[in-house]
Amino acid sequence: MSKPSIPQGTRDFSPVVVRKRQYILNTLRDIFELYGFQPLETPAMENLVTLTGKYGEEGDRLIFKILNNGLHEKKEQDKVKLNEEWDKVLSRPYSSPVVTERALRYDLTIPFARYVVMNQNELAFPFRRYQMQPVWRADRPQAGRYREFWQCDADVVGSTSLINEAELLCIYQSAFHQLQIPVKIKINSRKLLAALAELCGTPEKMIDITVALDKLDKIGWDGVTKELRERGIEDAGIEQISKVISITGDNQAKLEQLSTLMANTPIGLEGIGELSTSLSYYSGLADAGWGGTIEVDISLARGLNYYTGVIVEVVCDSDKVKMGSIGGGGRYDDLTGLFGLKGLSGVGVSFGIDRIYDVLEQLDAFPAQLASGAKVMLVNFGGENERYAISVLKQLRDAGVAAELYPDVAKFDKQMKYANKRAMAYVILPGDEEREKQLVSLKNFATGAQQMITLQECVDLLK
Amino acid sequence: MSKPSIPQGTRDFSPVVVRKRQYILNTLRDIFELYGFQPLETPAMENLVTLTGKYGEEGDRLIFKILNNGLHEKKEQDKVKLNEEWDKVLSRPYSSPVVTERALRYDLTIPFARYVVMNQNELAFPFRRYQMQPVWRADRPQAGRYREFWQCDADVVGSTSLINEAELLCIYQSAFHQLQIPVKIKINSRKLLAALAELCGTPEKMIDITVALDKLDKIGWDGVTKELRERGIEDAGIEQISKVISITGDNQAKLEQLSTLMANTPIGLEGIGELSTSLSYYSGLADAGWGGTIEVDISLARGLNYYTGVIVEVVCDSDKVKMGSIGGGGRYDDLTGLFGLKGLSGVGVSFGIDRIYDVLEQLDAFPAQLASGAKVMLVNFGGENERYAISVLKQLRDAGVAAELYPDVAKFDKQMKYANKRAMAYVILPGDEEREKQLVSLKNFATGAQQMITLQECVDLLK
Structure with missing residues (x-):
């Protein structure tokens, strides 16, 4: 059996990475909600016709297309037609709906425009939405460039008021302030x-x-x-x-x-x-x-074919970090016109989640407690002591302390090795003495200091 | 231009739906973390060879395969080969890596096994992971069955201790208790x-x-x-x-x-x-x-080819709800053996997110405040009053109250219509009198009751 692998340009997010990413996404989500923005999620798959022609010729090339299912179950007489369609796939970048009618989301903007047009009668305008989802592009993978990556957009459509521009600038300010990333916001028109x-x-x-x-x-x-x-x-x-x-x-x-x-x-x-x-x-x-800082910068350009008014870009303003823009956006006049709804002006900004992650790593600015999840492990000494450990475990969790019990009665060294690998801040040693006295021995994993205390003292210390 | 649409069997999640789904996912996430489970996220795309043959013949048929990119850029002499490969796509269910080498995640179990094998030297065993992500299946769409839907799994691998079975049962208990869904957990071996x-x-x-x-x-x-x-x-x-x-x-x-x-x-x-x-x-x-309740049920079967020990299933125990199982799982002996790592026993449970959502709707058990997001809108009377409204808006947000200002100086009726459509609980009317007195008029949208109060009183009331 060959060793398993994942596709080039994609990533598994290990527990520590997921927690750090959640920290970024939760920070942004809380701010969007505070500013009255509404969450939207669209499907990973869009009809190919929705995406084709929206991202330029290069974009069309980079869209991941999904093979229609059941092709091998077609009747013999249909296969001539299928082979003709296959020729189209080989000779044109735009493919064939008989072979592929669906594709993976390429950005969040076009699905947003599609959603607004489909739901224009139900939506309350101005519609303020945020969206945080992965997108897929068949770009050549390289350092910092992935084939699956997350975008995070906030937009207001259906209003030309410049209060919207100001609100989005405030969202940038508030987000990077909370994330403790020093930034310069460049603004132009x-x-x-x-x-x-x-x-x-x-x-x-x-x-x-x-x-x-x-x-x-x-x-x-x-x-x-x-x-x-x-x-x-x-x-x-x-x-x-x-x-x-x-x-x-x-x-x-x-x-x-x-x-x-x-x-x-x-x-x-x-x-x-x-x-x-x-x-x-x-x-x-x-x-x-x-x-x-926020700074008028007449040399700021950004995707000109798209924007019509104010444009912005965010760069990290620290000597410790070398990184391009970590956010950007601007006003556009006719996004939904692509799908037949004319004259709906909008303004939006996006956050570069992967780059923000890298910046936080470089600045060492992630909160320390994200690393391990549960911060205390109970050692399993078996028998009566296991039963005592389970009662302690239950009481810790009832008090809201994330905790786990080593499930097997393994050798002490093996259990401590596990606790170490899991970056536990503390271990609890529920042995004979502790059980008899109804106390717990709490060991600080970093300092090695150990104390025998009541369960309530232990809860207070861990909270 | 034809009206835009989304692929059959997929869904846009509108703001209210996203908030309700987030409520379910956050409830589960908090419990997993309390129990010391670690989050994992794997890419939407897996190598097709990773998935093929793992889900039976029917499963292979239902995997969404991604067309390789750049096929139309191949040289003329390569096209003979491509056409041969295309014949394979038409004649066999297993496709061809020249035409399609990647596919969409079909479940969370196989990617988890693949991840464990790839990272076996770094992981701390027993490895307790949870994973909440969408999966894709080319099933015929019907009521309650989608082509893109979310799975949520929790597993412990690398331990045969029955404490793990008990922990997962407790996670079920805790989750459905918090979600206020009455359930019966059936258990068998x-x-x-x-x-x-x-x-x-x-x-x-x-x-x-x-x-x-x-x-x-x-x-x-x-x-x-x-x-x-x-x-x-x-x-x-x-x-x-x-x-x-x-x-x-x-x-x-x-x-x-x-x-x-x-x-x-x-x-x-x-x-x-x-x-x-x-x-x-x-x-x-x-x-x-x-x-x-938790009940030994000897007639409980569940995916037998897979499980080797304890098996469980959760059903909603309410007269108001007709629904199949909303969760299930069991112990398996050799999941990672598929990828060459033998003898790693594990036990896992999954939550049916879409069905849990439907059950909560049927029981009317979603928290009421999820509906609107921001619960107060400031009316925009323009000029000096707009400036005053902005200062009120800023102070509300500084106090943690989610609020928005109608961005345009539109007719009063239009602004109130928007507030109504957005299901705002309150509106604030910052007019001449309020500005001069430095007070706010707060109107309860449901009762129509209106009072002129200080900003601090307003904050206290809204929090």
Whole structure:
């Protein structure tokens, strides 16, 4: 028999990892609920036609498709047709519904849009939903990139109020504050990027400009200049861009300078106004004691084909951590239009669960007690002592203390080895003396210190 | 554009449903943790070879297989080979790794066994794990049967101690007690079923006998007699079976009668001894105030090819509910042997999450507050009043009250309609008077009663 394995790019989550992941998900869930967001879960399988064409050509390639069942039970005369369909699978990326009509969820956004359209008559708009589920992509696996990974999204659809932008910024602030991750939230507007392209005299080149600008961190201004030239921006335009991205100061100072530089572009002034209003709502809602920063950053780009207003991105702001963005989002105008429901504006943010996990590991910021689960094990000395141990076990659990009894009457060393491997904080030794005196001996596994105490004292100590 | 839909047999879980499901899962998770069980999560995709042949021929048919990616990018000369492989997909149920090498998880048991074998050197045995994840089966969808549904399993492997059986019975007891579902736990041993076949003089017909007995509830003793005859059991044997299943009294009385009837079958006495010990451990651990019952039931059969010792099943014990078993399990001897690790005994139980959900609905036993999430909405009167509303909103959330502000300055009726649809318990009306007096008007949505109070009074009332 060959050794069992799991598919490339997938992971088993061991107990310690599950607990740490639950810690992240529970922290986020509690915040979403506090902010009045509603949970949604959609099926892992969607109809392939729901997903196809929504993620670009590359996305279509990476969708995991599910083979229709019962193909081998088809009648002989149907097999000619099946073979024709098979040819389609081999020759086109879009496959054939006779061979595959279902596929695995590729993100949470398209299923959300599909759900909203299907349930538009029952939903209360504005609809504020959060969703935390795995998605699957047939990407080439590499460090930090998996074929099964979790997404976590929060969106508000059916409202154009900038209070929504502010609420989502507060959710970011609150989440990273509670998770104790120092972050910088970058904020921009697609409208400022459009205005920038107008200032260059090339409104049609907005995407070229932003793709180049997006690399500022990596290749510096000289690199960006070179790329802008290659993309056909004139020197006068580059001069304009240089002025805009050179603005300094706090957010208010930046917005004032932008108002001057973009005084003649209505779309720019609109974007500046929206940023200003969002930040003003935000400062009314946010926690003043928060350590993180929020910063207007005109070079922030993010999936331009999709967003239409404010865009945001979160990066970890610590020397100890090297990591790309751990969250991002923005306003979009017509997501549900893909499925026939026009004119429903929305704004959303997502949390990169796997990256947040890695950041917490690097910062050593997971709560210590997540490691072991039950923190006390009762040693099993058998016979009368086993019966006594069981009564102690029951009373500990009745008091809410997570506890376990070693189930077999094994050698003491073997039982202690188990307790050690399970990272137990304490063991209880219910032997003859303890049973006769109706006491428990509690041993601190780290220090080796041992004391014989009443059960109530033991409960108080363990709680 | 055609109307969007989801695949047959799958479900979207709306906010109310997600909250109710979370309530079930959280209740179970807390109990597992209290009992020292450890969480495990495995990937949705397994290698097809891991799953094939583990669930019988019918199971193989129902596994969802994933089409390999990039098939349409193969070179022309590879397509001959691909077409040959495609023929295999059409002609055999076991498919072809060139066309499909991955499949969706079909249950939690095989991935658990696979995980234990892969991680045997790191794990602390006995390994107590719980797992709550969706599984997928290409069954024909019907009422209560889905193609994507959740399983929840708890197992202990690496220990033959009957304390484990007792612990799992206590977990059942504790779970259904907390969920407020009245249940009967039926318990039996595969060894008693083997003894019964011996008593009939046909030890090789154990499965025939149990398959017939399993129908006692449905077809009555006359029906069972008929089926036993058809399956080749002599009248003398049927007489023996009749005696055994006619035993009455409490569990101890039943076990005593069985000891007499099976006095000459060593395997029967072994089974009786194991049941007796398990029940004795159970009574030491279980909550005496529990309303449910645990009952030795010699007609209980359950997946015989798999189990080797104690078997259990849970049914809802209420006139209001018609439902099959909502949980079951038992001891098995060689699960990990499938993947090359021999001799690891285990015992496990599972919870039928979807059925438990339906039972809770039928009993109307879900906690009332799960419905709406946030229980208060602030009406948005715009301008100065909006600013005041935001400050109230912030203070409510700081005090831990889940709250939301209607984000747009919409007509009053529209905002109230939203609050009603969202099943809000309260609305807050932050108007001119409230703002000037720095008070809030809190309106009970059900009674219509409205009072103007301080923010602190409002917080106290809402918490």
